[in-house]
Amino acid sequence: QFLHAYSADEARRLLREVDDIAVALLDVVMESDQAGLDLVHFIREELGNHFVRIVLRTGQPGQAPEHEVIAEYDINDYKDKTELTAQKLRTTVYATLRAYRDIMFIERNKQGLERVIEASAHIFSYQQSHEFASAVLNQLGNLVGLERGALYCKVQNPGEQTPEHFVVAAATGDYSRYVDNHADEKLPRRIVSSLKQAYEHKQNLFQDDHYVLHFTDSRQTESLLYVGETWRLSDLDYRLVELFCTNVSIAFENLHLNQELMESQLEMVHLLAGAAETRSKETANHVRRVGLIAEQLARLSGMDEQQCTLIRFAAPLHDIGKIGIPDAVLNKPGPHTAEETTVMRTHAELGAQLLADSRRPVLRLAATIAREHHENWNG
Known part of the structure; x- marks a missing residue:
C-alpha cells in the first residue's frame, strides 16, 4: 500500500x-x-x-x-x-523493506520474550498447586490466545507408556474440571488417545479440531499441551509456547519440592512436639489436632492463608517446654503443691526460651505461642 x-x-x-x-x-x-x-x-x-x-x-x-x-x-x-533513477528507487525500496522486515522480526521476538518472562514470573509466584494450575494456562492464553480451552499435562514416571501417568496439572475452558485428575480416569477417550499418541512418538500431533504439543526440558521432564482448537500458531508463537512450557516444568518441580519441604518440616514439628507430649502421657495425635484447630480458628478470625499455615505449623509446639519439667511434677497423679505448681508453670517460659534463638518464622511464632498459650483472654 x-x-x-x-x-x-x-x-x-x-x-x-x-x-x-x-x-x-x-x-x-x-x-x-x-x-x-x-x-x-x-x-x-x-x-x-x-x-x-x-x-x-x-x-x-x-x-x-x-x-x-x-x-x-x-x-x-x-x-x-x-x-x-527508477531502478535505484526500486533497489532502495526493496532494501529498506527488507531492513524493516528484519527489525520487526527482532521486535516481535523481543516482545514475545517479554510476554514469556512476564507470564513465567506470574506463575512462579504461586505456592499452592490449585492456584498454580489455574494460572499456567491463563498466562498461556495471554501469550498466544486460546479460545476454546486447553490442558497442560505432566508425565509422571517417564518410561511407562501408559495414560495413567498423565496428570492434568492445568486446564482452562471446558477442561478446567479435569485439573489434578489422571487422564485415563476422567478425560474423554479421544483426548487420551491423542495424548498417548503424541507421548509415544515424542512429537507434536495436529488434528482437524485440536493439537497436542510434546515438550521435553533439560531434565528430561516430559509434558503435553492439548489445545482444543485448530492449529494457528506461527513459528514464533510455537517457540514462545515451548519456552513457556519449559519454565512451567521448572516452576512445577519447584512447587512440589517446596511442598515436600513444608511437609517434612511439619512432620519434624509433630515428632518434636509428640516427644514432649509423650512425657505427659498425651497421644501424638493430640498435637496434630491442636495444629488443625488453631489453623481453623485463625482462618475464621480473618487471617490470610500464609498466616494460617504458619499457625498450623507452630501451634503443636505450644507445650514443648514440658521437656524441662521433672517427671515427678509432670506426671504426678494427685494435685500439685504450691511449689510444684510454680515449677509446672515455668514450662511456658522454658518452651519460649528453647525456640527464641531461631530465625525461622515458624519457630519464632512457636516461641510466642509457647510463652503465651496459658494467658487469659484479656491478658
Whole structure:
C-alpha cells in the first residue's frame, strides 16, 4: 500500500494515524528549507517510532550536506534526486523493506520474550498447586490466545507408556474440571488417545479440531499441551509456547519440592512436639489436632492463608517446654503443691526460651505461642 502526503503537516497527521509504515521517502525541502529534517525529528523523538525506515531525498544537496544530515539525523539513506533513477528507487525500496522486515522480526521476538518472562514470573509466584494450575494456562492464553480451552499435562514416571501417568496439572475452558485428575480416569477417550499418541512418538500431533504439543526440558521432564482448537500458531508463537512450557516444568518441580519441604518440616514439628507430649502421657495425635484447630480458628478470625499455615505449623509446639519439667511434677497423679505448681508453670517460659534463638518464622511464632498459650483472654 502506498500512502501520500504533500506537506510536512499532512505527513504528521498520516504518521499519527498509521503506526506500521515500513518506509518513508521524505523531501528535505517542503514548507521550509528543512521541513523534511524537522519531520525526521518528529518521527523519531515525538512519535518514538524507530522502526520506520527513512530515506531523505533532496534536489539541493548543498543546503543539506549528506555527511551532516547522516551524522545528525536518524535516517537510513540519503539520495540526491538527480541520481535516483527508477531502478535505484526500486533497489532502495526493496532494501529498506527488507531492513524493516528484519527489525520487526527482532521486535516481535523481543516482545514475545517479554510476554514469556512476564507470564513465567506470574506463575512462579504461586505456592499452592490449585492456584498454580489455574494460572499456567491463563498466562498461556495471554501469550498466544486460546479460545476454546486447553490442558497442560505432566508425565509422571517417564518410561511407562501408559495414560495413567498423565496428570492434568492445568486446564482452562471446558477442561478446567479435569485439573489434578489422571487422564485415563476422567478425560474423554479421544483426548487420551491423542495424548498417548503424541507421548509415544515424542512429537507434536495436529488434528482437524485440536493439537497436542510434546515438550521435553533439560531434565528430561516430559509434558503435553492439548489445545482444543485448530492449529494457528506461527513459528514464533510455537517457540514462545515451548519456552513457556519449559519454565512451567521448572516452576512445577519447584512447587512440589517446596511442598515436600513444608511437609517434612511439619512432620519434624509433630515428632518434636509428640516427644514432649509423650512425657505427659498425651497421644501424638493430640498435637496434630491442636495444629488443625488453631489453623481453623485463625482462618475464621480473618487471617490470610500464609498466616494460617504458619499457625498450623507452630501451634503443636505450644507445650514443648514440658521437656524441662521433672517427671515427678509432670506426671504426678494427685494435685500439685504450691511449689510444684510454680515449677509446672515455668514450662511456658522454658518452651519460649528453647525456640527464641531461631530465625525461622515458624519457630519464632512457636516461641510466642509457647510463652503465651496459658494467658487469659484479656491478658
